[in-house]
Amino acid sequence: MKKRFITMFLAAALLTASVGVAFAQGGSGVLNFGLSGNPDTLDPQKTSGTLTFQVLKSFYDTLVEPDVTGNLVPALAESWSVSADGLVWTFKLRAGVVFHNGQTFTSKDVKVTLDRIQAEAFASPKRSEFVPIKKIETPNDLTVVLSLGSAYAPFLATLASGWGAILPSGLIASGHNFAAQPVGTGPFKFERWVRDNKITMVRNDKYWIKGLPKLARVEFNIVPERAVQIQGLMSGAIEAVEFVDPEDLPILNANPKVTVKKELTSLIMVMAMNNSRPPLNDLRVRQAVNHAIDKQLVLDIAYGGGKVGSTFLDTGNAYYTDFSSFYPYNPEKAMQLLKEAGVGNKEFTIHVPQNYPLHVKAAELYQQMLEKVGMNVKLQLVDWSTWLSSVFSGGNYDFTVIGHTGKLDPDGTLAGYGAGKYVKWQNPVVADLLKRAVGVSDFAARKKMYTQALEIMAREVPFVYLGTSYRYVATRSNVVDFRMTPNIDTFDFRWTELK
Amino acid sequence: MDVLRFIARRFCRLLLTVFIISTLVFFVVRVIPGDPAMIIAGMDASPEDIMAIRARLGTDRSLVIQYFDWLWDIVHLDFGTTLISEEPVLTLILERFPLTLLLAVLGIAIGIVVAVPLGVISAVKRWSAWDYFGLVFSQLGMAIPSFWLGILLLLILAVRFPIFPLFGADSAAHLVLPAISLGFARAAVILRLTRASMVEELSKEYIITARAKGLTERMVKYKHALKNALLPIITITGIEFGYMLGGAIIIEQVFSLPGLGRLFLYGIYQRDFPLIQGGVIFVAIVFSLVNFLADILYSIVNPKIRVE
Numbered sequence: 001m002k003k004r005f006i007t008m009f010l011a012a013a014l015l016t017a018s019v020g021v022a023f024a025q026g027g028s029g030v031l032n033f034g035l036s037g038n039p040d041t042l043d044p045q046k047t048s049g050t051l052t053f054q055v056l057k058s059f060y061d062t063l064v065e066p067d068v069t070g071n072l073v074p075a076l077a078e079s080w081s082v083s084a085d086g087l088v089w090t091f092k093l094r095a096g097v098v099f100h101n102g103q104t105f106t107s108k109d110v111k112v113t114l115d116r117i118q119a120e121a122f123a124s125p126k127r128s129e130f131v132p133i134k135k136i137e138t139p140n141d142l143t144v145v146l147s148l149g150s151a152y153a154p155f156l157a158t159l160a161s162g163w164g165a166i167l168p169s170g171l172i173a174s175g176h177n178f179a180a181q182p183v184g185t186g187p188f189k190f191e192r193w194v195r196d197n198k199i200t201m202v203r204n205d206k207y208w209i210k211g212l213p214k215l216a217r218v219e220f221n222i223v224p225e226r227a228v229q230i231q232g233l234m235s236g237a238i239e240a241v242e243f244v245d246p247e248d249l250p251i252l253n254a255n256p257k258v259t260v261k262k263e264l265t266s267l268i269m270v271m272a273m274n275n276s277r278p279p280l281n282d283l284r285v286r287q288a289v290n291h292a293i294d295k296q297l298v299l300d301i302a303y304g305g306g307k308v309g310s311t312f313l314d315t316g317n318a319y320y321t322d323f324s325s326f327y328p329y330n331p332e333k334a335m336q337l338l339k340e341a342g343v344g345n346k347e348f349t350i351h352v353p354q355n356y357p358l359h360v361k362a363a364e365l366y367q368q369m370l371e372k373v374g375m376n377v378k379l380q381l382v383d384w385s386t387w388l389s390s391v392f393s394g395g396n397y398d399f400t401v402i403g404h405t406g407k408l409d410p411d412g413t414l415a416g417y418g419a420g421k422y423v424k425w426q427n428p429v430v431a432d433l434l435k436r437a438v439g440v441s442d443f444a445a446r447k448k449m450y451t452q453a454l455e456i457m458a459r460e461v462p463f464v465y466l467g468t469s470y471r472y473v474a475t476r477s478n479v480v481d482f483r484m485t486p487n488i489d490t491f492d493f494r495w496t497e498l499k
Numbered sequence: 500m501d502v503l504r505f506i507a508r509r510f511c512r513l514l515l516t517v518f519i520i521s522t523l524v525f526f527v528v529r530v531i532p533g534d535p536a537m538i539i540a541g542m543d544a545s546p547e548d549i550m551a552i553r554a555r556l557g558t559d560r561s562l563v564i565q566y567f568d569w570l571w572d573i574v575h576l577d578f579g580t581t582l583i584s585e586e587p588v589l590t591l592i593l594e595r596f597p598l599t600l601l602l603a604v605l606g607i608a609i610g611i612v613v614a615v616p617l618g619v620i621s622a623v624k625r626w627s628a629w630d631y632f633g634l635v636f637s638q639l640g641m642a643i644p645s646f647w648l649g650i651l652l653l654l655i656l657a658v659r660f661p662i663f664p665l666f667g668a669d670s671a672a673h674l675v676l677p678a679i680s681l682g683f684a685r686a687a688v689i690l691r692l693t694r695a696s697m698v699e700e701l702s703k704e705y706i707i708t709a710r711a712k713g714l715t716e717r718m719v720k721y722k723h724a725l726k727n728a729l730l731p732i733i734t735i736t737g738i739e740f741g742y743m744l745g746g747a748i749i750i751e752q753v754f755s756l757p758g759l760g761r762l763f764l765y766g767i768y769q770r771d772f773p774l775i776q777g778g779v780i781f782v783a784i785v786f787s788l789v790n791f792l793a794d795i796l797y798s799i800v801n802p803k804i805r806v807e
Binding site: 223225 | 531532533534535537538539540541542543544545547548551552554555583584585586591594650653654657658661664665666667668751752753754755756757761762765768769770
């Protein structure tokens, strides 16, 4: 009797398993994703939240987009050409693309979308990156000509960023509430957003890449508690999470049904120094701080590993050059430099945003390492909003620990440094190089300029450049091809399948 | 007539409370560090973009003008819209309230059902096995943090034995574990109070009189003593219930529930002024109403305490 029951049970299990496979082949899989927070809005032009863009990426397309290697490739624009002076960009648009509401995509949508983000009253957080576009012409339905006031090398990257999402002109005109109801041309159609609970999206059957997306549905489950996310992965209630805390790796690695993928992020982890505050305005003190930090150790313990950096760019970036020979870990040298500079027992404070536990952990390690070389260092936790206004913009800090997110163009990362941006570091040569590099479109020529600037930044160390951390993406083992877009770290579900 | 006057007076008091609290909050959230425009703009925004956002939000105007502007809206019962997503604050709050209310009712019900009988038995049979059980129970209930209990319940009843869902808020089953976690802590407080209050009543002179009159022990304990012992319990339970109606941040966090607590916490993190202000007013009103109901209940249980 018992035996028969087991056989029946096995048969049932096999049956469900095979049905599951059949579904997956038919491309009707449903992916349950564990999202750590609620997006602030679903309007792509009114936000700056990384998590928000991670969700929005599936609803919208941009004219060009980064491929798996980070190169910008055609998306809604099939091809483009640029005039010799770099001022006039002509985009040939893809034909036959439709928005989720049925409207056909034309050059008018590009124009109206760009008008929207450029409008001053609209107050987009990224308006200033779109202002260089002086004229938008639409000679026909499938051609857009954008004229710039001056040569602007990051232009394509701006169009490929999340803010470059193209919205349907008809709905813009009628005042549609994009904050609550996104409508784009993206691989998935928005279905529902129950705030702080769930966002669901379904496949766009008319997506312009034939055969994609493969999933029928993605459900973003908003699960703020890390431990619950992990248990969800272990039990199968959640099939993928984008970011696993290094502390949780051992139990996930031990589970045969969970696959953990290690990737290099495009984050630039730093401890910033306030270069306007004595004695941190003394190069010797900043050098001492750099010599005092065992960067690999901080990366390994606080951030779950990564590649040590030596200047202000992510280590995987095409414009990155290694200068790690400048200030290797050397506590004795640090002590000697501090003595020369006469730092004595002066008290320093490390401000760290408390909502990022990894930065808090890193700050504790920095504190210990600096105390080891004789510095008197205190830790101060602040909330994110306070950090932004008082520390980052206000400059009320000695040290602060933070990660700078990756950008599609180095100008996005570097603009403003050397001219007093939050580390209050003044260097006219660097400021000038960075400003001029924006107008140079030739990669080699541009890289030469950035290398020059980055070398000065590496020598003068307005920061401790910790490096670029790894990211651990954890999925159930049956999830295939869940991708993260390089440089901007957003999810890409187009190729994802459940096997 | 008396009752009407009482209600009118309470209503005026409520208005005054709400006015003072919300004015205070209006200025406090604007004085503490943090600028909603910077949060919207993020780390890489240009100063011009931040200024344009401030202009859109209206936070670039003088505080006094902002205050009177807000006051004008509030008098017209307009709670405004959130700064980032521009959704009506009242809609967001009312969307969340049913879940929070349900959770609070369940939590407090579990608390009362477990604690009051156990507290009464503990008091009547002091130093018995029941009493020790009650003491240990309430000690644990007060000592165990609710997030820990929540995670423990999830690990056992959602992971090890998958009886309840791990996260979400789609069905009644989603509310069982959070209600238990909430109720456990309330039960601990109410149990302590019930026992103490009951012990005190049982030692009073009227109990001796009642016994001397020849009333049965049952009548003495459960009619006379318990009825009087209930008064402080009603007060404290009312206050606890009021607190719970403001949302249970930790429980909502652990169980991934979209309640008021997370909404308000988000508002504070984002410095979403209209959301914080609307939340404070809402909680103040609800709290006052619950207190008012507790007072009415008071006078029903003991008619000698007339509302005045």
